[in-house]
Amino acid sequence: MQSGRYICFLTSFQIYLSVVTDCWNMGGVCAAILVGILLGFSLLANGLNLWPMPASVSYGSSTLYLSRNFRLRTDGSKYSDGSGILNDAFLKMVDVIGDAHVIDGIVPSSGVLDGLHVQILSEDDELNFGADETYKLSIPASNKETYAQVEAQTIYGALHALETFSQLCYFNFTSKIIELHSAPWRIIDQPRFPYRGLMIDTSRHYQPLSVIKKIIDSMAYVKLNVLHWHIVDRESFPLEIPSYPNLWNGAYSYSERYTIADAREIVQYAQRRGINVLAEIDVPGHAVSWGLGYNSLWPSFDCQEPLDVSNEFTFQVLDGILSDFSKVFKFKFVHLGGDEVNTTCWKTTPHIKKWLRKKRMNESDAYEYFVLRAQKIASSHGYEFINWEETFNDFGKQLSPKTVVHNWLGRGVAEKVVGAGLRCIVSNQDKWYLDHLDATWVGFYMNEPLVNITKPEQQKLVLGGEVCMWGETADASDIEQTIWPRAAAAAERLWTPISKLATDPKIVAPRLAHFRCLLNRRGVAAAPLFAPGRGTPTFTGSCIQQ
Known part of the structure; x- marks a missing residue:
């Protein structure tokens, strides 16, 4: 059997020499990474092709x-x-x-x-x-x-x-x-972080249930454990809400919807694979589609977002949604969004202007009022809650201590959040946004959630991280190759002890290339390792060369 392993070694060696040569001729990032790929070849020769790398491994030769x-x-x-x-x-x-x-x-x-x-x-x-x-x-x-x-x-x-x-x-x-x-x-x-997430967005493009299940299976392969389901947004509202059944009038079409039973099926399917489902409703912005079912949620027909902060019906609907969520989405957290809130409609709509004067608020005060009231409603249904980082940046001291701040705009926020005693999830868009098609797996792998956070008590407040698959350019035809293998690179960062992580991406490249081919063999449309975003193979050859 040793001779068989030696033949495998020689074959792989020839493949990797070919990869280095071909990629060097192509130039760019590919060549810079692959010029040192043979430094990691001993891992392949010894059979240590595990992804993500375990905390402690020993092996023999039989x-x-x-x-x-x-x-x-x-x-x-x-x-x-x-x-x-x-x-x-x-x-x-x-x-x-x-x-x-x-x-x-x-x-x-x-x-x-x-x-x-x-x-x-x-x-x-x-x-x-x-x-x-x-x-x-x-x-x-x-x-x-x-x-x-x-x-x-x-x-x-x-x-x-x-x-x-x-x-x-x-x-x-x-x-x-x-x-x-x-x-x-x-x-x-054992995992390094308790929260290891992947976000999918079913509002910009509908994703069939079979596709969502396949993504869940793929997550289990890399030991991710939270599917963040960004279900609705301004573009569409595809989910059935029994308490307010007209809300899914905001779906793109009659067939691009999820019943509440569908949502329950996704939750149960994920749970059987060790994955929690985090549901998100992004309020008060990102909610134009809500008004297609109940137009009184809009400030006016001409100015449709954010949700009408002055209308009690807005909060009744929010309460109904979260009540229905609590019967299906059993994860301890719900995501309440809170990002990118343009309050212009509140300033220019007469009845809201009148309400603001009565409450002695400006539009910034109203934004804070909405977010904090949404948090109280979520809490009444047994949830702790996650909000995008704008809420912390604008009025962090007023947030409930149960708040988990979701960092996305860039570096430096996580350390401020934990310094304030709040919990944090890292998804900085310059490294962990999958819709950024120019972002390479190297950036995903090297992105460290605990950068500049050195105190042990503050490090514990970083629950983990999440890669985000925003759906503007991803539907059922291309979502898998947009997610993989870059999400796998982040998954190892979130699972493996920092002492075991490669400090040079050239070392890890052969192992990730092997894992990408494993995903392909399992029916997952993972894109070539050395192509940006969801690139296609640029030359003929073995899977492991791409």
């Missing part, structure tokens, strides 16, 4: 063969799997390991791995924020032990262990069986 009847054992586990989460995840793992190939070879009589023995120490499967996602994965090197061992505090840690295990397995095209190289393995792993 090869194991997966039994044709690879099984799941759970004896000794406190978790009963009454909901079937573990069993379903195990079956899916076995399916993706085969890369859709026909596995019909003869498994050798020695070095056979019969299955996974999973022990989970917690009895419940509640996906609470901050749930323990740690796991230990041990894979033997001989027939003395025929089961790999997984130990996790919760089912969600076990799901991460299954994903890691799947990335260690390879289909052998000669023997037509599944092999696991470099045993024995000992992996101890």
Whole structure:
């Protein structure tokens, strides 16, 4: 088997030399990165092709063969799997390991791995924020032990262990069986941040339910754990709200809608993969579409945004939406937006001007009033809340201490937020906005959420980060290749201990290229690694060359 690994080494070496040559001829960022790609080649030669990189890894040099009847054992586990989460995840793992190939070879009589023995120490499967996602994965090197061992505090840690295990397995095209190289393995792993998010925007372009589910599956591959669903915006209101059924008159068309049952299905589908769904309604701006169902929410027909701050009906609708949300979106947080509020309509609409005078407010006071009142409504439905950073920049001292500030405009804000004692999520647009098609994976990987935040008590207030897929130029035809593999680069930054992160992107490039090809084999339309945004292959060759 060592000779087989040596042939693989030589083949990969030739591929990488070709990559460096081709990319050097192309010039630009591609060549600058790839000129040092062979520095990371030892990782490939040793089989350490895991993404994201675990906290602690040790491995050997033996090869194991997966039994044709690879099984799941759970004896000794406190978790009963009454909901079937573990069993379903195990079956899916076995399916993706085969890369859709026909596995019909003869498994050798020695070095056979019969299955996974999973022990989970917690009895419940509640996906609470901050749930323990740690796991230990041990894979033997001989027939003395025929089961790999997984130990996790919760089912969600076990799901991460299954994903890691799947990335260690390879289909052998000669023997037509599944092999696991470099045993024995000992992996101890846990996330760096509790919040590791991806935002999708279904208001600028509708995304079918099947596409959203596929994105959720992809998130699980990189251990992201929050799907931020920016459901509605000024362009469209596609979601059914039972308390105010005319709101989805603001959808683009009759068929580009989500029923409340659809939303519940997405939440449950994500939960079974260890992913919470964060719902957002962006108020008081970004809400023109609301008025297509209830036009009294507009300041006037001629001036339709922000929502009418002077009208009690506005807050009744907000209360109804959040009441309906609380029955479906069980994550502890709701996102209330609050960004890019242009108050011109409030200054120029007669009845609102009159209300402002009566309340002795100017338009800035009214903006603060709206945001704080929305927070109180959210709190009444059991939510803590996230607001975009403008709310902190404009009236941070007035925000509820339950507020999580979502940084997006640039650097320097996160350190001010945690310095004020509030929690923060980092999504600075210069690095982590996927709709910026000129942003490369290198920028995604090197973006550090804790920059200039050195005090341990303040570092704990940075819950994590999120990459944002704003939907102006992304629909079902191109959303996957716009997200991947750049989101994977950020995912490792959010999962892996900082001491294990590469300080030079040239070192990590081969491993990310390998993972991008793995995504392709799993049916995910991840774009070429060395193309900006959602670029296409620029020359012929192996997937790993692109």
